[in-house]
Amino acid sequence: MAGIFHELSQNPSAQALIEARKARHCLSRFWLAAPVDQLEILYQSQIGQAYRLMLQGLLPSQSLEPGEQAWRQALSRRLMENFDRPETTNLLLATMPYFDRGKMRVANPMQQVPQWLLADYAALCDPQLEQQLRRPVGLLGPAGSTGLGMAYPLQQLGVPQPVPMPVQPPLAAALPVMAARRGNEALALIQNQEFIGRMSGLINLYSIDPRDAEVKRELIGLRRQMGQIWLDVNPAQLQALYQSSFGQLYRNFLSCGFAREALLPDDQQLRAQLAQVVGNMAQPRALNALLAALPFFQPGRIQFGGGQQFIPAWLLQDIQALNN
Structure with a gap:
């Protein structure tokens, strides 16, 4: 898959874009099916490298085809319904490649996006957060979090x-x-x-x-x-x-x-x-x-x-x- 996204970046063509769209959909379905407790390991593997290459390339900026728009909408709905559940990160990984840079935002990302994904999320979705992450750690301040938006008495x-x-x-x-x-x-x-x-x-x-x-x-x-x-x-x-x-x-x-x-x-x-x-x-x-x-x-x-x-x-x- 890395070769597909590399080809699109180096030699963009209609056929290369078609192949990249198919690869994106395969990756999206892969993250949906991946075990929650293996996500970080998978993200650090070769498939995670291919995923990051996709995020950094031309594909996110391309307009979506009707079927892709429907897929993104379905993922967004599921993300809303499951944001306080363990599979939230699966859905984030599946959804992110279908948004152009700066077009997808998660409320309170420092608390809702896992640390191993946070930098790549910020690079694609949240330039202000990306700048904040580049500061010395002591300047980030304490996180006033109760975790993933869940309520406690x-x-x-x-x-x-x-x-x-x-x-x-x-x-x-x-x-x-x-x-x-x-x-x-x-x-x-x-x-x-x-x-x-x-x-x-x-x-x-x-x-x-x-x-x-x-x-x-x-x-x-x-x-x-x-x-x-x-x-x-x-x-x-x-x-x-x-x-x-x-x-x-x-x-x-x-x-x-x-x-x-x-x-x-x-x-x-x-x-x-x-x-x-x-x-x-x-x-x-x-x-x-x-x-x-x-x-x-x-x-x-x-x-x-x-x-x-x-x-x-x-x-x-x-x-x-x-x-x-």
Whole structure:
């Protein structure tokens, strides 16, 4: 197979491209069938060398044929459904060659892509991560990970559980209702494995293929439900929740680029209502409203009335990082 990809790079022709497409499909099916516990060994073997030669060559930049587009879509769907399972890496290896450079992204790759694959993933998919990996190790910083986007009870994270807040007196700018699940029902989702897994899968699938209309539709609902959770949490528990596995997925959502999508009219209204509260950060529960509002704004577009001194450091540093 290495010879096929080398031939395409040295002497590109219609026939060489046909052979390379066939070889790519064979490699993709190979990785799907490979034993999970043998992936690293296989990746360091000759077949892994052929795979890397393919990633570095001309093939990823070629437009896909209809059958290849359908194959990529099927792989992307499976990747979304299995992102919290051991076969995630199999699917990553099978899917990556069907995306041009910089067109496929995995949310939170430092935690979700294995170390032995990370450098090649970064070279193909994430130039910023590639630059980060080239820095001295001490500058990378600690990984605030719970692994592959999985949720764990907050007690295991060493932080108190969020407690529902009693009904508050109306604010000058009232908090909106963002989702049907509210109060205790909304807060229960924080430890609901099905909800967390779906949330992680949708974020990753959007990072891989932001054109998928069905994924966008589900992310719209997810954004509203996340917002409702932030509105319902006791303000004293916001930091604990932000630093939990749910908070990590929330940050993945902020960084996946979905905020660049045009808002539906209902979401525009929700954003306007939240912005009224955020416009005076001295108000009670304004920090709740800010956390609910951030996913509706493109980085740098939200204004904090009353000064940033009301925003705690654990949140402000992430907002500043997103805006840069």
